[in-house]
Amino acid sequence: MRTEIQNYLLTLSKKTLRLAELEDLSPSGYTYAQFADTILSLETEGVLIPIKSHGTNGKHPMLALGYRIRIEPLQKDLHSELVNAKIILHPDIGLERYLKLPYSVWKADFPYIEKIDYYLKNHSLPDNFVPAPERSFELVGNEKWITDFGGKELLDRIGLWTKLYILPVADPLMFAINPSCLQDSDLHHLIVENKTTYQALLPVLRDTQTTTLIYGVGNKIVKSIENFHHQLPVDAHHHFHYFGDIDHAGISIWHRLSKKELVKPALPFYELTLSKQPPAGKTNQTPNEEALEAFTRHFSEHLANQIQTSLEAGLYYPQEIAATNELQACWRSLSWSSMN
Known part of the structure; x- marks a missing residue:
């Protein structure tokens, strides 16, 4: 039993777990006393730390109903x-x-x-x-x-x-280039999730400090970004910024992409959409708590709470919620260097 529990703990990315999860690992034929002895030994070794606020199971020997995990000893x-x-x-x-x-x-x-x-x-x-x-x-x-x-x-x-x-075997990346920025030592690239936003911003690309405007094609950007340095082999410091829908799908796309490249949310665009009245959301999307936590960490506490409560209420902020002239004005006035 010790081996099963130890191997399970080593697979976890989360920092806490319930006692019930460990009980499910107990092989048939083992008594509660044997199970408790294993858990208490892991407590003694500092692997499992009882969470007092979760209470205990009231049995003998008594075990906590929740534990924090320290895998270092394992x-x-x-x-x-x-x-x-x-x-x-x-x-x-x-x-x-x-x-x-x-x-x-x-x-x-x-x-x-x-x-x-x-x-x-x-x-x-x-x-x-x-x-x-x-x-x-x-x-x-x-x-x-x-x-x-x-x-x-x-x-x-x-x-x-x-x-x-x-x-890479991914589809080629689709982007437009602002030639006036190609000689800079720091190049900034704006990735937008949807075609409508790409088309709205493209006419003013030359009026901005952005080197490329990249059409993400929704989820495809997670793979196609692998082609970026092959398609634009410019020796410079590349900075990627992302603007997508504020819904579970859009946030998950950014999160997966951020694991491939250092991609920051393009905050001025998101702040613009958050100033609008959100419509009812899409009920078929699966929440990703890890992605949401990582995403909202980039925002002020007030806006992070707004995003969280809006999604919980079934609302969302599509990119198209902002008018073309608003998006263009936002981009023209944006200074990427002030955001680094």
Whole structure:
């Protein structure tokens, strides 16, 4: 039972859990006393910290109904494995990020890391770009591993994605360029979720401090952004800003995109839409609490609360809620440097 509970705790990204979740892991045939003994030992080791405000279960021995999780004591084995792996693996394979990830991620990744290690030791790092399926087959013997089975994310984790010269298979990115900004050392790029907003802003692109206006095509931007540096190979500091609908779908798109590139919400545009009266929302969207929390963190407390309460009330703020002339005026007056 100890192993099942320990492995479960190592897979969690959240910091608290209910006692009932742990009880569900108890194998059939185990008594409450055996279960309680396991939980109390994890308490003693500082892995599970009782949340007093949640109360207790009233049984003997007594257990808390809620716990905070400290996985550090459980990661001793992981630290030891990472140290040993670092000694034998190719020096270009970075393992540092696994220190902050569940043990299960390391265990699942390691067979692929061994194959990548073999490739590097026999071929070294490549010096030319090839399509993702070709590089995928070279690395692990499966042409779809990078695109369909988490290979891109694993290569990011070990610091090899950019070093392996991989051409993404995503659709090309659609954007318009402001040529007057191309010589700047800091280039700013505005990504908009919807076509209507892209068309509304395009006529005044040259009147702004923005290098590119990017049409995100909804969810497609999460993949197509991988092509950006291939399509605009300009040596500069690139700053990405995003403007989408304030609804669960739009916020989730930004959140997934922000895990690919450092993309900040374009606050002046969002503040403009938040000044409007929101219509009733879309009932078929799934809330993403992690995305919402990360998104609202960029706003003032007042606006963050407005976003939260509006969504809870079934309201939303589409990009189209602001008129074209308002969006254009907002963009013309916007100074990206003042927002960094």
